[in-house]
Amino acid sequence: MNRVAAAGAVVGYEARMAARSRAVWIGTLPVALLCLLIALAQVSGQESARLNAGATAEAVALLVPVGIAVVLADRLRRSRTAGLDELLDTMPGSGTGRVVGVLGGAFAVALLPVAALFAVLGAVIAVRTGDPAATAWSALAFVLVVLPACAWIAALASLLGLVLPVTPVRFLVVPLWFWAVAWNHTLLWVPTPVGTLLVPSGEYPSQAWFGTSPSWAGRGQLDWLSPAPAGAATGLLNLACVLLGTALMVGCARLIMMRKR
């Protein structure tokens, strides 16, 4: 059995199914357009293309993941419908490959409008700043700031979608996302990742590679978990934490889906 072919099949067909789902486009396109308007208002011809790319990515990373989460909350649940989970359990491929493939395929499609948004933003920044490298900075900002944020919330929404009914999860992920990235400890009495290395908002990478001024990074409740943003080191640490958190949530989802019966 060719594992690569099997994983590719899952990604390819899940992407195809997501692309045919009206809900995916209804969930992502309006949010992407709204983000485009917000981000365009932030583009300044006075600042560098690099700074503009980072700042717009941070703005986009605040809202776009909400749309992604709402859209992807049902992805893993779909393959647990009557009989389909049993059928897929009798396939020779690994369960981990299947979970990653299901999420990866749908995630890739849901990110298409966001990728298009960054292509437009890159072009606009290039025109406003006169720097042709803006498109590259914009693409890098998409990869380092927006992509990890979207992956984190997509994993959380999919995991919750496995243990709770999908409709409430679609509402629940909105406050959860803002708890994770915006509602800092001065606003809430509960612990929050805001300001710590665990935050998936992209503040640390944005400061590290695009020179933006962080608003909360380094000011979390736990000092040892909230180092002051200090360039690539803290940027990489934050990315590692976010990706580890994503992997843990995907791992939990895999355990739930493939638990021994």
Place this chain on the structure above:
Amino acid sequence: MDVAITGLTKTFGRSTALHRLDLEFGTGMIGLLGPNGAGKTTLMRLLTGILRPSSGRIAVGGHDLGNRSGRASVKRMLGYLPQHLDLYPDLSAREFLDYIGLLKGVDDKRERRARCERLLDEVGLTDSAKRRLGEFSGGMKRRVGIAQALMADPRLVVVDEPTTGLDPEERMRFRSLLAGLGGQRTVVLSTHILDDVAQTCPRVAVLAAGRLVYDGSTSGLTASAEGRTYRVDTSGPQPAGGHSIANAAATGDGMRYRIVTEQPPAGAVPVAATLEDGYVALMRDARAPR
């Protein structure tokens, strides 16, 4: 493909679904019968590696389903149709079969496509191959279900209630398809529809309350009701006493009952037994106090 089940027990909490089951079968079709809750679906799930035995052993082609490598080996030669199967509504029938083919390890695109087309033709869905599965009727989905079970040219085919929800014409098509499979493969057919077994399976196993109560030829099961099957025509109440009613049909001026009994009522006419009568007789014997 030889399947050997030894001392198989499966429990769910305090409930025992299968109790120390011993069963062996090889190439050909075997029907699995039993009332609701007898353990048929549990046995199917154990045979496909979806469930793990609580105790006992299942070996398929010499591979022990109790360990990971054994399950992996069996999965490569298995085709399975679950009792209920909701298909992806956004894929077409052809795409779904192709997807299953890829998951099953049929990597060659040309071969996969050829199998898709052949199976779509065999289940009579060539004209609907491009339609989304969400638009399919229950019977059409069932046909896609059996086609996917055959995508990887499996040596062991496990089908759970495959003809449920099919119209008579579809059921006949299905029977022919299943009967054709048994020639080179091991096919396990679980069903409530005795006629399907009578038409396709030379061998039958019957479960009741998690225990094997019959394992033998289909004709042998039918024969177990010979000499105790009767027809009773009446315009009054149904025959009373310790009879098991195998069938009841309205006639112009009353009812015609088919009963299995050791002590026929007055006016009962002996008739040749069918598989249905044999099954009723077996269940009657299984319930009888010892």
